[in-house]
Amino acid sequence: MAQDARSRLARRVREPDPDLAELALCAGAALTGDVDVDDHLARIDEIATLLDPAEVTGEPRAEAAALSALLAGELGFHGDAVTYHHPRNGLLHVALARRQGLPITLAILYVAVARRVGITAYGCNTPGHFLVGVGAASPPPVLIDAFDGGALLAADDVVERIPAIAEVAGGLAQALQPASPVTVVRRLLANQARDLQARGEVGRALTAVELKRLLPDSGADDVGEQARLLVQVGRFVDASALVEDHLAARSPTEPAATELARLARAARARLN
Numbered sequence: 001m002a003q004d005a006r007s008r009l010a011r012r013v014r015e016p017d018p019d020l021a022e023l024a025l026c027a028g029a030a031l032t033g034d035v036d037v038d039d040h041l042a043r044i045d046e047i048a049t050l051l052d053p054a055e056v057t058g059e060p061r062a063e064a065a066a067l068s069a070l071l072a073g074e075l076g077f078h079g080d081a082v083t084y085h086h087p088r089n090g091l092l093h094v095a096l097a098r099r100q101g102l103p104i105t106l107a108i109l110y111v112a113v114a115r116r117v118g119i120t121a122y123g124c125n126t127p128g129h130f131l132v133g134v135g136a137a138s139p140p141p142v143l144i145d146a147f148d149g150g151a152l153l154a155a156d157d158v159v160e161r162i163p164a165i166a167e168v169a170g171g172l173a174q175a176l177q178p179a180s181p182v183t184v185v186r187r188l189l190a191n192q193a194r195d196l197q198a199r200g201e202v203g204r205a206l207t208a209v210e211l212k213r214l215l216p217d218s219g220a221d222d223v224g225e226q227a228r229l230l231v232q233v234g235r236f237v238d239a240s241a242l243v244e245d246h247l248a249a250r251s252p253t254e255p256a257a258t259e260l261a262r263l264a265r266a267a268r269a270r271l272n
Contacts, residue, residue, distance in 0.1 A: 008037070009214060021044050023181055023184075025092050028091040028092055030207065044109070048112075050070055051113065060141060067113065068144055071109065072146070078100060078149055079102070080100040090105055103131070120136065124141075124177070125184070125187065131145060189209075193225070205229055206226065223246045236267045236270040
């Protein structure tokens with residue numbers, strides 16, 4: 001099942017308009033091996049039917065309020081502030097079962113439900129705390145903090161909650177642009193790799209990085225991260241071969257080439 005999910009993820013991320021929930025569920029299935037993706041998609045479909053069609057008005061604030069009333073109010077989805085960095089919080093199928101998760105996991109659910117009823121909604125790749133945007137990106141959308149009980153935010157509220165936005169190139173306007181499905185899945189998998197490593201689950205962290213390598217925007221950073229994890233689990237030949245194959249297919253002047261070459265030599269040296 002895990003391999004099937006991996007293959008499905010690799011296909012779906014290259015489609016022009018993939019279902020973000022399907023991508024997230026495929027990633028979770030590939031990581032845990034015990035997820036029926038289609039069953040969970042059917043559960044999301046079922047949740048979407050609970051939203052009154054009369055609330056799909058085309059008015060962003062009213063639609064955002066309706067989404068929050070359903071998901072946070074009626075169904076009780078909220079953030080897990082107690083065990084925030086537990087890897088389960090980054091798995092959409094677990095969030096569906098526990099009704100808790102990370103900002104990004106819950107945001108994916110909001111976007112998925114909105115998509116199914118015809119509400120324009122998307123994830124905002126805001127630094128440190130993922131948000132949902134409802135309505136057109138310009139003027140600024142109505143924002144939902146899915147982690148904080150579906151709180152509705154104005155653009156000015158976001159600056160107070162997420163000071164790091166000031167460091168984003170292009171500022172608030174850029175931070176609130178729709179994040180592509182690939183960008184969202186990349187961030188979801190990066191969270192998994194981070195939290196699994198923190199718990200010493202290096203093998204599963206390696207799987208998360210391998211899944212990042214399936215994304216169409218994968219590059220040298222992912223190769224380096226995968227190679228370092230391969231070294232941690234004692235797969236020195238695999239680490240070196242991975243880096244050397246990557247370098248052979250690219251220009252030796254690639255910015256990361258020197259560091260990757262050093263990593264390959266270090267991996268080879270561990271064999272002695």
